[in-house]
Each structure stands twice: as structure tokens, then as C-alpha cells.
Amino acid sequence: MLHIESERGVIPASFSIRFSPSAKLIVVVRRFVQSFYTRVLEDTEMSSQLALATHELLENAVKYGTTNDAVLGVSVVAAAEGRDGYDVDVSIRNSASPENLTEAKRVIDALGECDDTFAFYQEQILIASERERGSGLGLVRIAAEAGMRLAVDIVDDELEIRASAHYTPDLS
Numbered sequence: 001m002l003h004i005e006s007e008r009g010v011i012p013a014s015f016s017i018r019f020s021p022s023a024k025l026i027v028v029v030r031r032f033v034q035s036f037y038t039r040v041l042e043d044t045e046m047s048s049q050l051a052l053a054t055h056e057l058l059e060n061a062v063k064y065g066t067t068n069d070a071v072l073g074v075s076v077v078a079a080a081e082g083r084d085g086y087d088v089d090v091s092i093r094n095s096a097s098p099e100n101l102t103e104a105k106r107v108i109d110a111l112g113e114c115d116d117t118f119a120f121y122q123e124q125i126l127i128a129s130e131r132e133r134g135s136g137l138g139l140v141r142i143a144a145e146a147g148m149r150l151a152v153d154i155v156d157d158e159l160e161i162r163a164s165a166h167y168t169p170d171l172s
Contacts, residue, residue, distance in 0.1 A: 015073070021065070075089040090148075100159070111150055
């Protein structure tokens with residue numbers, strides 16, 4: 001793995017944590033991610049985007065998980081050779097009901113098919129105002145506000161949602 005140390009930070013910088021997510025811990029972990037990556041990347045905007053994705057994915061694990069066990073991973077690595085910048089990734093893996101798995105897949109597939117993520121987000125806000133249970137906005141918010149791509153998979157019989165992006169820092 002390539003190790004970059006410069007006035008812009010130290011890369012790679014990755015961690016994973018397995019714990020029982022709760023509403024009380026969402027804010028604690030979000031603040032850690034934001035603080036840690038602000039120091040590592042020396043970029044408050046990128047660290048805020050990582051923190052937003054962390055918050056929304058943890059909130060989903062708390063609301064829709066079927067056990068008290070989840071694995072959160074956050075990774076910032078040097079981009080593949082020939083590309084500037086970093087590849088960033090935030091993932092959550094936890095158990096979920098078949099209904100919640102289907103809904104996560106539906107939302108992520110719809111995001112992949114839309115041309116304008118922000119317009120899609122605005123449409124989903126209107127739809128959410130009519131829902132009786134859950135807003136369904138967390139995953140869409142990651143794509144619209146943090147500019148990250150989402151993917152869903154089943155790993156060891158658990159739901160894994162991954163938010164990823166390529167980031168090129170402004171070195172000016």
C-alpha cells in the first residue's frame with residue numbers, strides 16, 4: 001500500500017470498528033471521523049463529507065438493523081497509479097430484514113439511474129413527507145450532499161452499504 005506523507009496529511013488512513021450502534025454513539029463516532037480526517041487530510045470539507053456518510057450509515061444500522069452488531073469502516077487511500085488524489089470509502093455492515101435489504105437496494109439502484117442526484121433528493125424529500133414510517137432520505141442524502149456513489153451487497157449474510165468517491169484536493 002502506498003504511503004503518502006506531505007503537508008496535506010498522511011495517507012493511507014483507515015479504520016474499522018465493530019460495535020453495537022446506538023443513537024447515543026452515532027454523534028460520538030461522527031465527531032471522531034470528522035476530527036480524525038480533518039487532521040489527516042487537512043480539509044474540513046472532505047472530512048465533513050466522510051462524517052455525513054458515517055452518520056447516515058450508522059443511523060440506518062440503528063434504525064433498521066436486526067441485531068446489536070455492526071461493522072463500520074472508513075478508508076482514505078492514495079488513488080490508483082496515474083491518478084491524483086485519494087479514494088475514500090465509508091461502509092457499514094449489519095444484519096437487516098429482507099424488506100430493508102430490498103428497500104436499500106431499490107434506493108441505491110434508483111440513485112444509480114438518475115441523472116441529477118440533487119433533483120432526485122428534492123423529489124424524495126416530498127415523498128418522505130407523505131410516509132408514515134422512516135424518511136428513506138439517509139442514503140439519498142449521502143449521494144446528494146456528499147457526492148458519493150453508493151453500492152449494496154450481501155457479505156456473510158449481512159447487508160453491506162458502501163459510499164465511495166474519488167477526491168482530488170485543492171493544493172492552491
